[in-house]
Amino acid sequence: MSSAGETTPLLPAHLxxxxxxxxxxxxxxxxxxxPLAGVTEDVSTIAGSLAAQARAWLARDVEPQRLKSIYxxxxxxSLLGLELAGLVALLTTWFPLAPDAEVTVEANPESLDPVLARALADAGVTRVSLGVQSLDDAILSFLERPHDAATARAAAQAVREAGLALSLDLICGIPGQTTQSWIDTLEGALVLRPEHVSVYPLVIEAGTPLSAAVAIGDVPEPDPDVAADMMLLAQHVLAQAGFARYEVANYALPGAESRHNTAYWTGASYLGVGPGAHGMLDATTASAVGFVPARGEDVARLRYSVVCDLREGLTPMPRLDIEVLTAAETRREDVMLGLRLARGVPADQAAVAGAASALETLRAAGLVELVDSRWRTTERGWLLGNEVFSAVWAGE
Ligand code: SF4
Incomplete structure (x- = not known):
C-alpha cells in the first residue's frame, strides 16, 4: 500500500x-x-501463450485499472482465426474495460472472412485495421502480399457487415506505382467506407528481400520526391472525403482517431505483450514491479521490448530489454512525439523541455511553425519528419 503523498502504482490503461x-x-x-509454415505450435497454443503473458502482469504488485484500449x-x-476472438474474450475478462474502450485487431484480407469478423464483434472487438496496402494487383504482387484487391474488398465488406469500425493501411512511393494506380487505390479505399486511413511511404528496410533487390539493381530505389507527392495527393483526396490528417501518417473522420495510437503519441503508458512488443511504464509503476535498476536514480520513464522467440516457446514472463529515460529525456520525448500530431505541442511545454532553441532552428528551415502558442509541424516538416524529431530529441 502507498503511504500519504505517494502515487499508487497502476498498470497502464492501454494494452x-x-x-x-x-x-x-x-x-x-x-x-x-x-511464416505460419515454419511454426510447429498450433494457433490455439500460441493464442493461449500470449494470453498467459498478458495475465502475468496481473500477478505483479501493481493495481490494474480499466483499459481504455487494447490493440x-x-x-x-487474423491468422489465429477464431482463436483470436477467444484471445479477445480472455483479455477483456481479465482486464476490465473502460465504458468506451477501443478494441482493435489487425487483420489481413486473406485471413478475414465474415464468420471471423462476426466472432470478433461478438467477443468485444470494436475496430479492425485491415492491411490492404494497394488495390492494384500488380503492386500487391510486387510487394509479395498474400492477397489480391478483390480479397481486400471482400474483407472490408465483412468488417462493415459485422458492424465494426474500419481502418485501412495503404502504401505509396512503391517502384512501378503510377500516380493513376495510387489515385485508384485511394478512391477504391473510400468506396469501402473506412473511418480511418493510414498512409505510409514505402521504406526499404535493411535485410528484407526488397532491400537485396534494390542493392543488386533489380528494383530501383524509391524516389522520395515521388513518395512526397503521393502523400500530398492522399491528403487532398482524403480531405475531400472529410478525413483530417491528425498525425503524420494517419487520417480520420471526426471522432474516429485511433485512441490506442494517440496514447503512444501523448506519452501515456502502455503494456506490450508478445515477442517483439514494446511497452512503456511510468517510474512509479516501473519501480513497483522492480524494473528500475537503482533507487534514487533519475528515472522518469521506462521503455521495454519483449525478447522471446516463438520457435522456442512463449513463457508467461519473458525477458525484457529495458531502457530508462531521465526526467529531461522524458520531457523531450513528449515534445518529439507531440510534433507527430497535427495539434502540435504547447510552446510552454516545449520551453520547459529545453526544445525551444531546436524548434526555432527548425522554424527557420520551414519545418515547424508557432500558431496560437503551439508548435506544429508544417507540411514540409511532416515530409522530413525524422529531421524534425531527431533535432528535438537531440535538443539541438
Ligand atoms: S507486412 Fe509484415 S507483418 Fe504485415 S503481413 Fe506482411 S510480413 Fe506480415
Missing part, C-alpha cells in the same frame, strides 16, 4: 499484444513475424 505470425513474409517487411497487432492476428 498491446503482438501476434508474431504471417501467412508468408512480404518483400518489404522487417517486423518480427514468422492486437502483428504480424497477422
Amino acid at each position: 498491446y499484444v503482438h501476434v508474431p505470425l504471417c501467412r508468408s513474409k512480404c518483400a518489404y517487411c522487417d517486423f518480427y513475424s514468422l 492486437i497487432g502483428g504480424g497477422t492476428p
Whole structure:
C-alpha cells in the first residue's frame, strides 16, 4: 500500500499484444513475424501463450485499472482465426474495460472472412485495421502480399457487415506505382467506407528481400520526391472525403482517431505483450514491479521490448530489454512525439523541455511553425519528419 503523498502504482490503461505470425513474409517487411509454415505450435497454443503473458502482469504488485484500449497487432492476428476472438474474450475478462474502450485487431484480407469478423464483434472487438496496402494487383504482387484487391474488398465488406469500425493501411512511393494506380487505390479505399486511413511511404528496410533487390539493381530505389507527392495527393483526396490528417501518417473522420495510437503519441503508458512488443511504464509503476535498476536514480520513464522467440516457446514472463529515460529525456520525448500530431505541442511545454532553441532552428528551415502558442509541424516538416524529431530529441 502507498503511504500519504505517494502515487499508487497502476498498470497502464492501454494494452498491446503482438501476434508474431504471417501467412508468408512480404518483400518489404522487417517486423518480427514468422511464416505460419515454419511454426510447429498450433494457433490455439500460441493464442493461449500470449494470453498467459498478458495475465502475468496481473500477478505483479501493481493495481490494474480499466483499459481504455487494447490493440492486437502483428504480424497477422487474423491468422489465429477464431482463436483470436477467444484471445479477445480472455483479455477483456481479465482486464476490465473502460465504458468506451477501443478494441482493435489487425487483420489481413486473406485471413478475414465474415464468420471471423462476426466472432470478433461478438467477443468485444470494436475496430479492425485491415492491411490492404494497394488495390492494384500488380503492386500487391510486387510487394509479395498474400492477397489480391478483390480479397481486400471482400474483407472490408465483412468488417462493415459485422458492424465494426474500419481502418485501412495503404502504401505509396512503391517502384512501378503510377500516380493513376495510387489515385485508384485511394478512391477504391473510400468506396469501402473506412473511418480511418493510414498512409505510409514505402521504406526499404535493411535485410528484407526488397532491400537485396534494390542493392543488386533489380528494383530501383524509391524516389522520395515521388513518395512526397503521393502523400500530398492522399491528403487532398482524403480531405475531400472529410478525413483530417491528425498525425503524420494517419487520417480520420471526426471522432474516429485511433485512441490506442494517440496514447503512444501523448506519452501515456502502455503494456506490450508478445515477442517483439514494446511497452512503456511510468517510474512509479516501473519501480513497483522492480524494473528500475537503482533507487534514487533519475528515472522518469521506462521503455521495454519483449525478447522471446516463438520457435522456442512463449513463457508467461519473458525477458525484457529495458531502457530508462531521465526526467529531461522524458520531457523531450513528449515534445518529439507531440510534433507527430497535427495539434502540435504547447510552446510552454516545449520551453520547459529545453526544445525551444531546436524548434526555432527548425522554424527557420520551414519545418515547424508557432500558431496560437503551439508548435506544429508544417507540411514540409511532416515530409522530413525524422529531421524534425531527431533535432528535438537531440535538443539541438
Ligand atoms: S503481413 Fe504485415 S507483418 Fe506480415 S510480413 Fe506482411 S507486412 Fe509484415
